[in-house]
Amino acid sequence: MNVSGVKSLLNKSSFTKSDLIYLLSLTGDAKTALFEKAAEVKEQYVGRKVYFRGLIELSNICRKNCLYCGIRSGNSKVSRYNLDDEEVVETAKFAWQSKYASLAIQTGELNSNDFIERINNLLDKINKATNNELGITLSLGEQTEETYQEWFDKGAIRYLLRIESSNKDLYHKIHPNNLLHDYDTRLNCLKSLQRIGYQVGSGVMIGLPFQTLEHLAEDLLWMQEFDIDMVGMGPYVEHPDTPLFEYSNTLLPLQERLDLSLKMYALLRILMKDINIAAPTALQAIDPLGREKAIKVGANVIMPNITPGIYRNNYKLYENKPCVDDAADDCKSCLEARIQLTGDEIGFGEQGNSKHYYKKIR
Ligand code: SAH
Ligand code: SF4
Numbered sequence: 001m002n003v004s005g006v007k008s009l010l011n012k013s014s015f016t017k018s019d020l021i022y023l024l025s026l027t028g029d030a031k032t033a034l035f036e037k038a039a040e041v042k043e044q045y046v047g048r049k050v051y052f053r054g055l056i057e058l059s060n061i062c063r064k065n066c067l068y069c070g071i072r073s074g075n076s077k078v079s080r081y082n083l084d085d086e087e088v089v090e091t092a093k094f095a096w097q098s099k100y101a102s103l104a105i106q107t108g109e110l111n112s113n114d115f116i117e118r119i120n121n122l123l124d125k126i127n128k129a130t131n132n133e134l135g136i137t138l139s140l141g142e143q144t145e146e147t148y149q150e151w152f153d154k155g156a157i158r159y160l161l162r163i164e165s166s167n168k169d170l171y172h173k174i175h176p177n178n179l180l181h182d183y184d185t186r187l188n189c190l191k192s193l194q195r196i197g198y199q200v201g202s203g204v205m206i207g208l209p210f211q212t213l214e215h216l217a218e219d220l221l222w223m224q225e226f227d228i229d230m231v232g233m234g235p236y237v238e239h240p241d242t243p244l245f246e247y248s249n250t251l252l253p254l255q256e257r258l259d260l261s262l263k264m265y266a267l268l269r270i271l272m273k274d275i276n277i278a279a280p281t282a283l284q285a286i287d288p289l290g291r292e293k294a295i296k297v298g299a300n301v302i303m304p305n306i307t308p309g310i311y312r313n314n315y316k317l318y319e320n321k322p323c324v325d326d327a328a329d330d331c332k333s334c335l336e337a338r339i340q341l342t343g344d345e346i347g348f349g350e351q352g353n354s355k356h357y358y359k360k361i362r
Contacts, residue, residue: 006030010037010270020217024263031263038266038298045273046300048344051352052335053104053137053278054095055303057315058083062108064141064181066164067174068205070239070316071108077241081311085118089125091306096130098332099348103134104160104303109141116147123154135351137201139232142185145192152196157353159193160201160232161186165208166222167215174208174244190226199357201276202226203233206264207257209247211236216264224271229354230301231268234280235261237318258286262297269298274355276301282318295342301352304335 001009006026009019010033026034042048059082060071071078083091088105095103103126105119119140126134137158138151148159165171168183175181193200204219223231235257238248252260265277279299283290291302305312339346 001030003029003033006033007037010034015221015267015271017214017217017221020220020267021213023267024213024216024260026263034263034266035297038269039296041269041273042298042300046276046355049300049347049350049352050295050339050342050344051102051276051301051347051350052095052100053102053135053301053303054091054098054100054306055104055106055281056083056088056091057305057307057311058088058105058107059110060108060315061110063111064109065176066181067176067243068208068236068239070242070318072242073108075241078316079314081314083308083311085122085125087308088122089129091308092126092134093129095306096134100304100306101133101135101347101349101351102137104137104139106139106160107141111141111143111147116143116150119151120154123151123156127155135353142189145196148189148192148198149196152198156198158199158201158230160203160230161190161193162203162205162232163187163190163219163222165204165211165215166219170208170210170215173210194227197361199229199276199354201230201232201278202228203231205236206233206261207252208236209244209250216260220264220267220271223268227360228272228275229357229360230276230278232278232280233261233264233268234282235286237282237285239316239318254286258283258290258293262293265294265299266297272356274359276352276354276356278303281305285318289338292338292342295339295344300344302335302339304332 023034060078061080061082062071062073065072065074092103136156137160138156139160163186171183190200190202238245269277277299278301279291279294283294
């Protein structure tokens with residue numbers, strides 16, 4: 001197909017799996033046409049604005065053992081930490097005073113009563129310290145519907161739980177084979193979150209071992225079918241102390257994983273025009289300008305890491321994690337300059353909630 005053929009394909013109102021496989025394999029001018037179309041759709045439907053979610057990595061203690069993740073419970077090389085409440089509240093205040101307007105709290109997965117209660121208390125403390133003005137995203141793994149409801153009632157408004165891969169077979173290849181790592185459980189969690197009324201985010205890793213373009217095309221269609229409000233997806237970056245590292249020699253080179261991720265953002269923007277698309281930090285582990293490239297092809301959310309610096313080095317899900325030595329302020333000014341370069345504006349003081357979500361509930 002020539003470039004004008006690709007342009008007319010991109011104007012279709014719905015896409016088949018084979019359309020998407022074809023579009024994911026574009027190169028040269030045809031790929032540029034895809035990126036241009038995504039930028040146009042972004043401008044038209046969500047505007048040229050980037051919203052911040054200050055990211056707090058609460059703890060790297062995890063009960064799970066995902067085969068790709070550097071902080072899996074089986075990795076005895078990790079020194080485990082848990083921020084104390086005061087540190088979290090101070091960090092949340094920093095986000096609020098910096099006009100980030102939104103916060104994302106992420107951890108390894110725990111589900112004890114103490115943990116659930118701790119999050120309840122933390123949400124109270126954060127809201128009190130920030131005048132209830134922060135839009136709070138949680139990314140705390142799989143929980144019961146009751147727990148999700150409690151946290152929602154305490155004021156969390158968004159939840160991010162990646163499906164990792166929408167293909168059940170691939171999901172089971174990258175997770176231990178036991179009930180703690182079950183595809184249907186994860187899917188049911190996502191359904192609970194939707195029922196409760198969260199803005200629900202999901203997503204996948206791109207460039208996993210055993211993953212094909214067909215899987216990625218299915219992932220895009222799954223996200224559309226599930227009707228997610230926001231997405232967090234990005235390149236898989238191998239970690240040496242994980243079982244999947246064994247397959248490193250079967251992977252696409254990192255630059256190609258980045259390129260494929262950019263095509264995924266662009267296609268998802270075209271498929272789901274008004275959702276929020278995050279440019280994850282993993283992009284920056286590959287290319288110092290990775291996140292800025294994502295913003296140019298459809299992403300509109302960035303999650304600056306505001307975890308106190310002394311802990312950051314221990315929250316390594318993957319290798320080459322950037323900014324692990326920076327203080328949070330450095331991240332702020334460096335990000336501002338970087339986003340200006342993309343030509344977009346930062347939505348300081350705006351929560352930047354998912355337009356898609358509000359359209360659904362109207
Ligand atoms: N424990 C929670 C949240 C923290 S992990 C959860 O699993 O949902 C957040 C995300 O990090 C995961 O969803 C996964 O997609 C991503 N991740 C883990 N290891 C990774 C790796 N090696 N490369 C890229 N992303 C990874
Ligand atoms: Fe734990 Fe999340 Fe890492 Fe899995 S991906 S091991 S649940 S932190």
